[in-house]
Every structure is written in structure tokens, then in C-alpha cells.
Amino acid sequence: MGAFLVRRLSINVLVFFLITIAIFALVHKTPGDPIAMQIPADQLNSGSAEFIAQKRAELGLDGSLLTQYWHWLTNALHGDLGYSLLNGRPVTEVLGERVGPTVELMGVGLLVSVLIAFPLGILAARRRNSWLDYGATVVSLGSVSVPVFFVALIVIYVFTLKFQWFPSSGISDPTNPSLLNTLHHLVLPALILGFGNSGPFMRYVRSSMITELSADYVRTANAKGAPPRRVVLRHAFRNSLIPVLTVIASNLPQLLAGAVVIEQVFAWPGMGQLAVSSVNQHDYSVIVGFALLIAILVLMSNLLADVLYTVVDPRVRLR
Amino acid sequence: MTAEQIPGAAAASVPGAASAPGAAAASVPGAAPAAAQRVGEAPLLRIDGLSVDFHTDDGVVHAVTDVSLEVVAGEIVAIVGESGSGKTVTAMSVLRLLPKAAEVSADAIAFRGTDLRTLSGSELRKVRGGPVGMIFQDPMTALNPVMTIGAQVAEAVVLHQARSDKKAAWQRAVELLRLVGVPDPAERVKQYPHEFSGGMRQRAMIAMAIANDPDLIIADEPTTALDVTIQAQVLALLKKAQAETGAATILITHDLGIVAELADRVVVMYAGRVVETAGVGELFATPRHPYTKGLLASLPRMDVDVDQLDPIPGNPPNMADPPAGCAFHPRCPLARDKCLTDRPPLLAIGAGRTSACHFSEELA
Numbered sequence: 001m002g003a004f005l006v007r008r009l010s011i012n013v014l015v016f017f018l019i020t021i022a023i024f025a026l027v028h029k030t031p032g033d034p035i036a037m038q039i040p041a042d043q044l045n046s047g048s049a050e051f052i053a054q055k056r057a058e059l060g061l062d063g064s065l066l067t068q069y070w071h072w073l074t075n076a077l078h079g080d081l082g083y084s085l086l087n088g089r090p091v092t093e094v095l096g097e098r099v100g101p102t103v104e105l106m107g108v109g110l111l112v113s114v115l116i117a118f119p120l121g122i123l124a125a126r127r128r129n130s131w132l133d134y135g136a137t138v139v140s141l142g143s144v145s146v147p148v149f150f151v152a153l154i155v156i157y158v159f160t161l162k163f164q165w166f167p168s169s170g171i172s173d174p175t176n177p178s179l180l181n182t183l184h185h186l187v188l189p190a191l192i193l194g195f196g197n198s199g200p201f202m203r204y205v206r207s208s209m210i211t212e213l214s215a216d217y218v219r220t221a222n223a224k225g226a227p228p229r230r231v232v233l234r235h236a237f238r239n240s241l242i243p244v245l246t247v248i249a250s251n252l253p254q255l256l257a258g259a260v261v262i263e264q265v266f267a268w269p270g271m272g273q274l275a276v277s278s279v280n281q282h283d284y285s286v287i288v289g290f291a292l293l294i295a296i297l298v299l300m301s302n303l304l305a306d307v308l309y310t311v312v313d314p315r316v317r318l319r
Numbered sequence: 320m321t322a323e324q325i326p327g328a329a330a331a332s333v334p335g336a337a338s339a340p341g342a343a344a345a346s347v348p349g350a351a352p353a354a355a356q357r358v359g360e361a362p363l364l365r366i367d368g369l370s371v372d373f374h375t376d377d378g379v380v381h382a383v384t385d386v387s388l389e390v391v392a393g394e395i396v397a398i399v400g401e402s403g404s405g406k407t408v409t410a411m412s413v414l415r416l417l418p419k420a421a422e423v424s425a426d427a428i429a430f431r432g433t434d435l436r437t438l439s440g441s442e443l444r445k446v447r448g449g450p451v452g453m454i455f456q457d458p459m460t461a462l463n464p465v466m467t468i469g470a471q472v473a474e475a476v477v478l479h480q481a482r483s484d485k486k487a488a489w490q491r492a493v494e495l496l497r498l499v500g501v502p503d504p505a506e507r508v509k510q511y512p513h514e515f516s517g518g519m520r521q522r523a524m525i526a527m528a529i530a531n532d533p534d535l536i537i538a539d540e541p542t543t544a545l546d547v548t549i550q551a552q553v554l555a556l557l558k559k560a561q562a563e564t565g566a567a568t569i570l571i572t573h574d575l576g577i578v579a580e581l582a583d584r585v586v587v588m589y590a591g592r593v594v595e596t597a598g599v600g601e602l603f604a605t606p607r608h609p610y611t612k613g614l615l616a617s618l619p620r621m622d623v624d625v626d627q628l629d630p631i632p633g634n635p636p637n638m639a640d641p642p643a644g645c646a647f648h649p650r651c652p653l654a655r656d657k658c659l660t661d662r663p664p665l666l667a668i669g670a671g672r673t674s675a676c677h678f679s680e681e682l683a
Binding site: 220226239315 | 414463465
């Protein structure tokens with residue numbers, strides 16, 4: 001298992017470097033002087049020509065493209081992604097304070113989607129072609145085909161305006177920023193995010209369970225006298241997880257995309273909101289930082305899928 | 320190993336033949352020698368008038384039609400036939416292990432006098448893996464790939480414990496694996512199926528089947544998926560397990576060599592019906608159905624020098640559209656006009672013997 005992980009990890013590192021080259025090319029091609037992205041705006045405006053030239057030399061911006069890349073990469077790896085063009089704050093700091101809320105939203109959203117998809121998928125597989133199965137299919141189709149913002153607006157109308165059960169914007173009440181209050185704010189956006197992602201997950205669980213339930217070892221379990229619950233959960237479900245976990249892990253970037261929209265609707269102060277405003281305001285240094293973060297997220301998701309594989313499938317450990 | 324056994328078996332005495340002639344008069348094919356020997360004793364398993372239909376896109380497939388058989392305590396009954404003859408479906412229907420799409424009807428499927436069809440789910444589960452153990456054909460797929468061998472064997476034990484005791488079940492799993500000849504069982508019990516060879520997996524399957532000291536073992540082609548060299552070992556193990564537990568065994572196979580080696584009594588199936596039943600010695604000595612005769616003629620023999628084997632011409636019938644009359648007539652050397660239209664009934668042709676051929680007398 002150790003060798004397996006080392007191999008997967010090194011592949012991911014390699015891919016990461018390829019991505020940094022692509023992102024660096026993006027930095028290089030952005031309009032304006034690259035120095036503007038790498039020193040705070042006030043220094044840029046007040047500094048003398050000599051100061052700027054000295055900084056340029058320090059940052060390697062007067063060197064070849066290769067040295068420029070090397071400088072940019074080493075800085076990035078040390079957590080220095082330059083400064084926001086908009087307010088001069090370090091990009092790492094700007095991104096850093098947005099990661100938490102987004103991870104929170106995605107985490108709970110993922111949990112919700114799994115809690116919807118797994119039971120529904122298992123039930124649909126066990127009662128194939130029943131009304132329950134058709135109903136689950138309709139719900140899952142609905143969850144992917146109805147736009148998230150539309151669902152969000154309906155939900156806000158019903159639960160915020162009509163019943164006033166849940167707040168519709170922000171991460172917590174500024175006067176009362178307790179955990180409970182944050183959770184209260186999280187309910188609607190997380191439910192909508194989770195519901196929107198549950199459809200494909202449910203379809204995968206269903207088809208994977210249908211395959212596993214007709215497997216020979218399920219018949220063996222039945223022949224041993226195992227009760228249906230045990231046959232389904234202990235035997236078939238654990239096997240059905242093998243493909244499903246890959247789908248879920250590789251779907252994490254998709255989940256982030258959904259979170260971006262939901263953060264806009266619910267004024268959730270996460271990365272998605274930041275990305276949208278940065279794009280609108282041409283804050284290239286933040287956009288670059290965002291691109292790097294997404295690259296890491298995607299790679300980590302794949303790595304996570306590989307690790308989960310080895311956990312649920314003992315056969316992988318040998319490879 | 321298979322070929323040498325046959326001549327020997329053919330020469331063996333006929334078990335139970337000629338005893339209790341009264342029993343032979345019954346048209347129930349299961350009223351066979353071993354049963355007749357123990358007059359008054361209720362059979363361990365009695366299948367009466369079993370039919371199984373599958374509804375497919377090509378129409379209704381009668382996988383099994385009007386099959387009756389009996390198994391008494393301690394005997395080994397082989398069900399023989401080609402692929403698609405209905406032998407596996409017959410065996411699976413005993414513990415109701417067929418897929419939901421199967422339409423099963425029968426006058427009785429009685430185990431120790433209780434009709435298994437009337438049992439509730441939880442009552443049935445007490446029988447499955449308890450007094451009735453099953454061994455499946457392909458040990459590559461019949462074991463759960465994500466559970467250790469020990470967990471799977473111990474599960475068979477735990478499920479039938481009065482009080483759940485996982486530690487005792489695990490110890491019993493180790494002991495069972497030792498019993499079936501898995502080397503170093505205390506260590507191998509922690510391994511996953513993919514770390515076991517095919518033969519070792521089948522040993523683990525046998526360990527599960529005998530975990531709760533069954534009265535009946537149903538073995539569905541237990542050696543078909545194995546290498547020839549491993550087959551002999553597993554057969555020897557099956558024999559040993561049967562001897563030690565004293566369990567009656569239904570052995571489903573298409574390999575007459577295995578039948579000769581293990582079985583007391585043989586039920587030959589063709590196209591979903593029983594075509595001949597006999598004690599193993601009689602069957603090999605004087606087959607009374609042309610299909611059985613064909614099966615035997617297609618076997619290589621060590622004692623007779625033959626230049627060529629005689630395979631049965633043609634193919635098994637399409638079960639969605641079986642031939643009219645006798646289902647075997649398109650392949651039968653004895654077929655006459657009558658065979659094209661009249662399906663021969665399964666009739667007693669001697670003590671504990673039945674045959675479904677219009678011309679079984681000609682074969683005597």
C-alpha cells in the first residue's frame with residue numbers, strides 16, 4: 001500500500017508542475033506589468049524608478065522566462081502568491097480567509113448529497129422498476145436539470161420569506177456568531193448544494209448496487225442464511241462503493257462549481273464569491289491564486305479517490 | 320483421474336437394487352433404491368412436481384418441468400446433465416435461491432418433512448447455511464472480494480449461533496479451515512479471497528457449507544471451475560466432509576467421472592426434465608435412456624481401446640422453443656415417429672429405476 005501511494009503521489013506532483021507551467025503562462029500573458037501583481041499597490045505607486053527596478057531584479061522579473069517561472073514557483077510554494085491588484089493585500093491571505101467557509105459549505109453539502117443518494121440508490125436498486133425506483137429517477141433527474149439558482153430562489157421564498165425558518169444570506173449573525181448560528185445559516189445553502197449533487201451519485205449507487213446484488217457472493221451470503229439487511233449492507237453495498245467513491249471524489253471540483261453559484265445567491269463569504277468578484281474586477285493575481293488552489297483541489301480529490309480505493313478494495317493494495 | 324474410475328464403477332455392485340420391489344412400482348422417480356432400503360423412514364428431502372419458468376424476451380422458458388426426487392439421510396445423489404438441462408435451477412429452488420424472475424411451482428419441496436416454500440423469511444434463513452449447506456460452482460466469484468476469508472467463514476458460524484459470540488466463531492473458522500486442509504489457517508484466515516488460489520477458495524467454500532454440521536449439502540458443480548489436478552483434491556475433500564458430517568449430498572455435475580467416484584444414485588436431466596434415475600452401478604452398466612447411453616459413449620475409457628469417441632450429435636435444445644414430443648428426439652439414434660409427437664412419461668422400469676424413453680426396453 002505504501003508503494004502504491006508513493007507512486008500515485010509522485011504522479012500527482014508531476015501533474016501539479018505541469019499545471020503550474022500552464023498557470024505561469026497565464027500570469028505571463030495577463031495584461032499590464034507583472035511587477036504590479038507581485039508588490040503591494042501602494043509601494044508600486046509611491047516607489048521611485050530605482051526602487052521598482054531593484055524590486056524587479058529581486059523578483060527575477062528581468063531574467064529569462066525560465067528564471068521568472070522559477071521565482072514565481074518557489075514563491076508560490078512558499079505561500080507567496082503576490083498581492084491583490086485591488087486592495088494590495090497578500091493573495092494567500094485573501095484566499096485563506098475564504099477557504100474555510102467554502103470547505104464548510106462543500107463538506108456539509110457533500111454529506112447531504114450522500115445522505116440522499118445512498119439510501120435512495122440502494123432502495124431503487126433493491127426494488128428495481130418499482131414506483132420507488134421511478135420516483136427516485138425523477139427526483140435525481142430533477143436535481144440535475146433544475147438550475148441551482150432557481151431552486152435556491154424557491155427555497156428562499158418558502159423557507160425565508162414565508163415561514164421565516166432559515167436566514168437566506170451570510171455565514172452567521174454578526175451580533176451572535178456562534179456555531180449554532182452558523183449551522184442555522186448553513187442549512188439552506190448546504191441542502192441545495194447537496195440536493196443538486198445527489199442525482200448523479202444516486203444513479204451511480206443504483207447501478208453499482210444492481211450489479212453487486214446479482215453477484216455470486218450475494219447468493220453465497222443468502223445461502224449462509226444472512227438476513228437481507230446484512231446481505232445488502234455488509235456484502236453488496238461495500239462492494240458497490242468501489243466505483244461510487246471514485247465518482248464522488250472526482251466530482252469534488254463539480255461540487256465547488258455548484259458552491260460558487262450558491263455562495264453568490266446566499267452571500268456566503270467563500271472562495272466562489274471571491275472568484276466571481278475577482279473576475280469582474282480583473283484582479284488577476286487573485287484569479288491566478290484561485291486557479292492554483294483549484295488545481296490542488298482536483299489533484300487532491302483524485303488522490304483521495306485512490307486512497308479510498310485501497311481502503312474499500314483489498315485487491316488494490318497489491319498493485 | 321476421471322476416466323479410470325468409470326470401468327471400476329461400472330463393475331461395482333448395484334446399491335439397493337432389487338430390494339423392496341413394492342417401492343419400484345411408484346411412478347415417483349425419487350422412490351429409488353436408497354429410499355426403498357429404508358422403508359418407513361421419511362426422506363430427508365423430497366421434491367415433488369417441481370417446475371420453474373423464466374419469463375424472457377424470447378417467451379417463457381420452462382427451465383425445469385415436473386421434476387421429482389428424494390434424498391434420504393446420508394446418501395449422495397448426483398444430478399447429471401448438460402448446461403441448461405435444469406440441474407442447477409432444481410438445486411437452487413430448494414433453498415429458494417433463484418432470482419425473483421423465476422416462477423417456481425411444486426407440489427412439495429419438503430426438508431425433514433417441512434415444506435420449505437411455506438417458511439417465513441427468518442425460518443428459511445435458519446435452514447440456509449444451517450442444516451442445509453451450499454457449495455457453488457465458481458469460487459472466484461462466490462466469495463466476497465472485500466471480506467477476509469475468516470470473516471466469511473465466521474459469518475456462516477455466527478449467523479447460526481444461538482448467542483452471538485464472534486470470538487468463538489473466529490476460532491471455529493480457523494478450525495474449519497484446518498479441517499478442509501487450508502495450510503497455516505490461523506494466518507490465512509486473515510487473508511482476502513484474491514490471496515487464495517482457486518482450490519483454496521473452494522476449500523473455504525466447503526468450510527462454510529459444513530460450518531454448522533449440515534444434514535444436507537448441495538454442491539453445484541463444485542469442481543468445474545478448477546484445474547484438473549485440484550479437482551481431485553477437492554473431490555477427496557468433499558468425500559471426507561461428507562463422511563465426517565454424515566450429510567446427504569446433492570451433487571450437481573456434468574462430469575460422469577465425478578459421479579462414478581462419489582455418487583450412490585444418479586438423476587439424469589435433459590431439457591428440464593428427469594429422463595433417467597438409477598443406482599450408480601446400474602446406470603453405468605446398463606443405461607436405459609439413449610441420452611444417458613450417449614453421455615457414457617462420449618467418455619474416454621481406459622479399459623477399452625477406441626480410436627474415436629462418440630459425441631452425442633447436435634446441441635441441447637433451445638429451452639424457449641423445445642422440440643415437440645420427446646425433447647431428445649432430434650439427437651436420438653432410436654427416434655421414431657412416435658417420438659416426434661408423444662412425450663414419453665417417466666416410468667418405473669425396474670427396482671428403483673426409472674426412464675423416460677418409449678424404447679427403454681430395447682436398451683435393457
